[in-house]
Amino acid sequence: MLSLTGCGDPQPEGHYARGIYLLLDTSGTYTKELNKAQQLINYMLAMLEPGDTFAVARIDSSSFSEQDIVAKVVLDPRPSIANKQKRGFALQVEQFVKSVKSSAYTDISGGLLQGVEYLNEAKVGSKTIMIYSDLKEELPDGYVRNFDLVLDGFTVQALNVTKLRADNQNPQEYLDRLSQWSDRVTNGGGSWLVINDLDKPEALSL
Secondary structure (H helix, E strand, O other): OOOOOOOOOOOOOOOOOEEEEEEEEOEHHHHHHHHHHHHHHHHHHHHOOOOOEEEEEEEOOOOOOHHHEEEEEEOOOOHHHHHHHHHHHHHHHHHHHHHOOOEOOEOHHHHHHHHHHHHHHHOOOEEEEEEEOOOOOEOOOOOOOOOOOOOOOEEEEEEOOOOOHHHHHOHHHHHHHHHHHHHHHHHOOOEEEEEOOOOOHHHOOO
Protein backbone atom coordinates (compact mmCIF):
# COMPACT_ATOMS: atom_id res chain seq x y z
CA MET A 1 0.00 0.00 0.00
CA LEU A 2 1.33 3.41 -0.92
CA SER A 3 1.97 5.97 1.76
CA LEU A 4 1.60 9.45 0.29
CA THR A 5 2.33 12.67 2.07
CA GLY A 6 -0.15 15.56 2.19
CA CYS A 7 -0.86 17.64 -0.88
CA GLY A 8 1.33 20.50 0.30
CA ASP A 9 4.34 18.39 1.27
CA PRO A 10 6.97 17.47 -1.32
CA GLN A 11 7.66 13.75 -1.42
CA PRO A 12 11.13 12.21 -1.26
CA GLU A 13 12.07 11.61 -4.86
CA GLY A 14 11.55 8.09 -6.09
CA HIS A 15 10.26 6.58 -2.85
CA TYR A 16 6.49 6.96 -2.77
CA ALA A 17 5.25 8.44 -6.02
CA ARG A 18 3.28 6.30 -8.43
CA GLY A 19 4.05 5.92 -12.10
CA ILE A 20 1.34 4.93 -14.55
CA TYR A 21 1.81 4.39 -18.29
CA LEU A 22 -1.43 3.78 -20.18
CA LEU A 23 -1.29 2.31 -23.68
CA LEU A 24 -4.25 2.96 -25.98
CA ASP A 25 -4.95 0.61 -28.87
CA THR A 26 -5.77 2.64 -31.99
CA SER A 27 -5.97 -0.18 -34.50
CA GLY A 28 -9.01 -0.90 -36.66
CA THR A 29 -12.36 -0.43 -35.01
CA TYR A 30 -10.82 -0.15 -31.55
CA THR A 31 -10.77 3.64 -31.94
CA LYS A 32 -14.50 3.43 -31.16
CA GLU A 33 -13.52 2.40 -27.64
CA LEU A 34 -11.42 5.51 -27.01
CA ASN A 35 -14.27 7.64 -25.68
CA LYS A 36 -14.61 5.12 -22.88
CA ALA A 37 -10.85 5.28 -22.34
CA GLN A 38 -11.06 9.06 -22.09
CA GLN A 39 -13.52 8.74 -19.22
CA LEU A 40 -11.14 6.34 -17.52
CA ILE A 41 -8.24 8.76 -17.93
CA ASN A 42 -10.23 11.60 -16.37
CA TYR A 43 -11.10 9.34 -13.44
CA MET A 44 -7.44 8.45 -12.98
CA LEU A 45 -6.35 12.09 -13.14
CA ALA A 46 -8.69 12.84 -10.27
CA MET A 47 -7.07 10.10 -8.18
CA LEU A 48 -3.45 11.08 -8.75
CA GLU A 49 -1.44 12.92 -6.08
CA PRO A 50 1.49 15.36 -6.15
CA GLY A 51 4.66 13.63 -7.29
CA ASP A 52 2.83 10.97 -9.30
CA THR A 53 3.80 10.42 -12.92
CA PHE A 54 1.21 9.67 -15.60
CA ALA A 55 1.66 9.12 -19.31
CA VAL A 56 -0.76 8.08 -22.06
CA ALA A 57 0.62 6.63 -25.28
CA ARG A 58 -0.94 5.18 -28.40
CA ILE A 59 -0.26 1.66 -29.62
CA ASP A 60 0.78 2.25 -33.20
CA SER A 61 2.35 0.17 -35.95
CA SER A 62 5.74 0.72 -34.28
CA SER A 63 5.20 1.80 -30.69
CA PHE A 64 8.73 1.72 -29.31
CA SER A 65 8.96 5.46 -29.69
CA GLU A 66 8.49 8.54 -27.52
CA GLN A 67 6.60 10.04 -30.45
CA ASP A 68 3.64 7.84 -29.53
CA ILE A 69 3.25 9.50 -26.12
CA VAL A 70 0.03 11.53 -26.26
CA ALA A 71 0.42 13.28 -22.89
CA LYS A 72 2.70 13.00 -19.87
CA VAL A 73 3.00 14.77 -16.55
CA VAL A 74 4.69 14.76 -13.14
CA LEU A 75 2.26 16.42 -10.76
CA ASP A 76 3.52 19.44 -8.87
CA PRO A 77 3.26 19.54 -5.03
CA ARG A 78 1.31 22.81 -5.27
CA PRO A 79 -2.41 21.94 -5.70
CA SER A 80 -3.15 24.93 -7.95
CA ILE A 81 -0.34 23.95 -10.32
CA ALA A 82 -1.27 20.26 -10.18
CA ASN A 83 -4.88 21.04 -11.06
CA LYS A 84 -3.73 23.12 -14.01
CA GLN A 85 -1.52 20.24 -15.14
CA LYS A 86 -4.45 17.83 -14.91
CA ARG A 87 -6.68 20.10 -17.01
CA GLY A 88 -3.97 20.44 -19.64
CA PHE A 89 -3.46 16.68 -19.69
CA ALA A 90 -7.19 16.03 -20.11
CA LEU A 91 -7.34 18.54 -22.98
CA GLN A 92 -4.45 16.85 -24.79
CA VAL A 93 -6.20 13.48 -24.50
CA GLU A 94 -9.49 14.97 -25.69
CA GLN A 95 -7.83 16.45 -28.77
CA PHE A 96 -6.11 13.14 -29.48
CA VAL A 97 -9.35 11.14 -29.25
CA LYS A 98 -11.08 13.59 -31.61
CA SER A 99 -8.37 13.46 -34.23
CA VAL A 100 -6.91 9.95 -33.99
CA LYS A 101 -6.66 7.82 -37.12
CA SER A 102 -6.69 4.05 -37.04
CA SER A 103 -3.36 2.30 -37.10
CA ALA A 104 -2.85 -0.49 -39.61
CA TYR A 105 -0.89 -2.62 -37.12
CA THR A 106 -0.71 -3.12 -33.35
CA ASP A 107 2.74 -3.14 -31.76
CA ILE A 108 1.84 -3.97 -28.15
CA SER A 109 5.33 -5.30 -27.32
CA GLY A 110 7.00 -2.10 -28.48
CA GLY A 111 4.59 -0.04 -26.41
CA LEU A 112 5.26 -2.16 -23.34
CA LEU A 113 9.00 -1.76 -23.75
CA GLN A 114 8.61 2.01 -24.12
CA GLY A 115 6.49 2.06 -20.95
CA VAL A 116 9.12 0.10 -19.01
CA GLU A 117 11.84 2.54 -20.05
CA TYR A 118 9.71 5.56 -19.25
CA LEU A 119 8.77 4.40 -15.74
CA ASN A 120 12.28 3.18 -14.90
CA GLU A 121 13.65 6.60 -15.81
CA ALA A 122 10.94 8.27 -13.69
CA LYS A 123 12.29 6.45 -10.58
CA VAL A 124 8.84 6.11 -9.03
CA GLY A 125 7.96 3.91 -6.07
CA SER A 126 5.32 1.85 -7.85
CA LYS A 127 5.13 1.16 -11.58
CA THR A 128 1.95 0.25 -13.44
CA ILE A 129 1.46 -0.23 -17.17
CA MET A 130 -2.13 -0.39 -18.39
CA ILE A 131 -3.01 -1.80 -21.81
CA TYR A 132 -6.37 -0.70 -23.21
CA SER A 133 -6.63 -3.15 -26.09
CA ASP A 134 -8.04 -6.38 -27.46
CA LEU A 135 -4.45 -7.71 -26.99
CA LYS A 136 -4.16 -8.91 -30.59
CA GLU A 137 -0.68 -7.95 -31.75
CA GLU A 138 -0.08 -7.45 -35.47
CA LEU A 139 3.32 -6.27 -36.70
CA PRO A 140 4.48 -4.84 -40.02
CA ASP A 141 6.91 -6.93 -42.06
CA GLY A 142 10.44 -6.77 -40.72
CA TYR A 143 9.55 -5.86 -37.13
CA VAL A 144 10.92 -8.22 -34.46
CA ARG A 145 9.38 -8.34 -31.00
CA ASN A 146 10.45 -11.72 -29.64
CA PHE A 147 12.49 -10.25 -26.77
CA ASP A 148 12.04 -11.02 -23.08
CA LEU A 149 10.42 -8.28 -21.04
CA VAL A 150 12.07 -7.30 -17.72
CA LEU A 151 9.18 -6.40 -15.44
CA ASP A 152 10.42 -6.84 -11.87
CA GLY A 153 8.39 -4.46 -9.70
CA PHE A 154 5.85 -3.76 -12.45
CA THR A 155 2.12 -4.42 -12.48
CA VAL A 156 0.59 -4.80 -15.95
CA GLN A 157 -3.18 -4.39 -16.21
CA ALA A 158 -5.14 -5.35 -19.31
CA LEU A 159 -8.25 -3.17 -19.57
CA ASN A 160 -11.38 -3.56 -21.65
CA VAL A 161 -10.10 -6.60 -23.56
CA THR A 162 -12.76 -6.45 -26.24
CA LYS A 163 -13.64 -9.74 -27.86
CA LEU A 164 -13.13 -9.99 -31.60
CA ARG A 165 -15.52 -11.57 -34.10
CA ALA A 166 -13.20 -14.55 -34.33
CA ASP A 167 -13.37 -14.94 -30.54
CA ASN A 168 -17.11 -15.39 -30.79
CA GLN A 169 -16.58 -18.13 -33.32
CA ASN A 170 -13.81 -19.70 -31.28
CA PRO A 171 -13.52 -18.46 -27.65
CA GLN A 172 -10.29 -20.40 -27.26
CA GLU A 173 -8.55 -17.70 -29.35
CA TYR A 174 -9.53 -15.10 -26.72
CA LEU A 175 -8.41 -17.34 -23.87
CA ASP A 176 -5.12 -18.10 -25.61
CA ARG A 177 -4.45 -14.39 -26.16
CA LEU A 178 -4.93 -13.64 -22.46
CA SER A 179 -2.81 -16.62 -21.46
CA GLN A 180 0.06 -15.69 -23.78
CA TRP A 181 0.30 -12.14 -22.43
CA SER A 182 -0.07 -13.32 -18.85
CA ASP A 183 2.81 -15.77 -19.34
CA ARG A 184 5.00 -13.14 -20.96
CA VAL A 185 4.44 -10.62 -18.15
CA THR A 186 4.84 -13.07 -15.27
CA ASN A 187 7.87 -14.74 -16.87
CA GLY A 188 9.40 -11.26 -16.94
CA GLY A 189 8.84 -10.89 -13.20
CA GLY A 190 5.74 -8.69 -13.36
CA SER A 191 2.22 -9.03 -11.96
CA TRP A 192 -0.67 -9.48 -14.39
CA LEU A 193 -4.28 -8.38 -13.95
CA VAL A 194 -7.28 -8.27 -16.31
CA ILE A 195 -10.00 -5.69 -15.63
CA ASN A 196 -12.87 -5.63 -18.11
CA ASP A 197 -15.67 -4.14 -16.02
CA LEU A 198 -14.82 -0.45 -16.29
CA ASP A 199 -18.24 0.46 -14.91
CA LYS A 200 -16.65 -0.26 -11.56
CA PRO A 201 -13.75 2.22 -11.56
CA GLU A 202 -13.01 1.40 -7.94
CA ALA A 203 -11.53 -1.81 -9.36
CA LEU A 204 -8.60 0.32 -10.58
CA SER A 205 -6.79 0.58 -7.26
CA LEU A 206 -3.76 2.61 -8.26
